[in-house]
Amino acid sequence: MPVIGSSTSGASINNINNSFRTSENSLKRLGSGSRSATPAGNAAALAVAAAKQADISALRQSSTNTVQGLAVLGTADSGLERVGGLLNRAKELATQANSGSLDSQSRAAINVEYQNLVAEINSTVSSTTFNGTALIDGSYNQNFQAGSSATDVVSANLSSVNATGAGLGLTAGAGLSPTALTTQAGAAAVSTELDTAIANLSNFRSTVGGIQSQFTFRGDLLDTQTNALLEATSALVDVDIARESSNFAGSNLLSQLSIATLAQTNQIKTSSLLGLLRR
Numbered sequence: 001m002p003v004i005g006s007s008t009s010g011a012s013i014n015n016i017n018n019s020f021r022t023s024e025n026s027l028k029r030l031g032s033g034s035r036s037a038t039p040a041g042n043a044a045a046l047a048v049a050a051a052k053q054a055d056i057s058a059l060r061q062s063s064t065n066t067v068q069g070l071a072v073l074g075t076a077d078s079g080l081e082r083v084g085g086l087l088n089r090a091k092e093l094a095t096q097a098n099s100g101s102l103d104s105q106s107r108a109a110i111n112v113e114y115q116n117l118v119a120e121i122n123s124t125v126s127s128t129t130f131n132g133t134a135l136i137d138g139s140y141n142q143n144f145q146a147g148s149s150a151t152d153v154v155s156a157n158l159s160s161v162n163a164t165g166a167g168l169g170l171t172a173g174a175g176l177s178p179t180a181l182t183t184q185a186g187a188a189a190v191s192t193e194l195d196t197a198i199a200n201l202s203n204f205r206s207t208v209g210g211i212q213s214q215f216t217f218r219g220d221l222l223d224t225q226t227n228a229l230l231e232a233t234s235a236l237v238d239v240d241i242a243r244e245s246s247n248f249a250g251s252n253l254l255s256q257l258s259i260a261t262l263a264q265t266n267q268i269k270t271s272s273l274l275g276l277l278r279r
Helices: 007-033 039-095 104-125 182-235 241-278
Strands: 141-145 152-155
Touching: 039 104, 039 141, 039 152, 152 182, 152 241, 182 241
Parallel strands: none
Antiparallel strands: 141 152
16 A cells, blocks of 8 residues: 655645635624725725725715705794795785775874884894804805815805895885884885885795705715715625625635545555554
């Protein structure tokens, strides 16, 4: 019977070691969910993935920024809606006061309510704020980052939206006069100014609505960009579970076969030696 050389045993041991290393790496990949068992395994892909992850974080925060912007604009529109209701009532009072059937005492009573409405309009403007910042007095003009770059912004420019009495077009000689509705002529002048104020308010709400649409569209775009980057990053670094599981099973099988081969080789060696001793 021939004697088996040490090279056969060495090859089997090498096969076992290689299979163990392959199994170990597969387990690391499956456990971490990463395509590379170590950073050195695919340094270029990990570097690209890290840059993309930074962009993903920025895009997610930008999406939150657009939601916050929409909250600001929604608050502004609620204030304008409230002012609109007050203007409608003021118009009703001006129309009532512009009637030849009323005496001065009746108009004076109507004027009291009208003055309260004007005061409430200005109070509504003052109280329509977001985090302490006034929104509809013509002073609000802020940018919201809506992208991975600091220069990629959406502007919430409400500098043209001034819903105070003066900002709506009421004047000291008519709509803002303390005696606005005490005479029929005054009531007619106030009624005309209120028509202008109501039209201006409608334009203000259109301005806010247009900016709201811009924030909504940008938010949708950011969500799409984020999902695309997530998929790209996953393709770079995430492990293919089915493939890695197959690799793990295959390396385990090779390990078992190599161990069995080595055991059989050792048994053959032992038998050969015993045969020589019997001679």
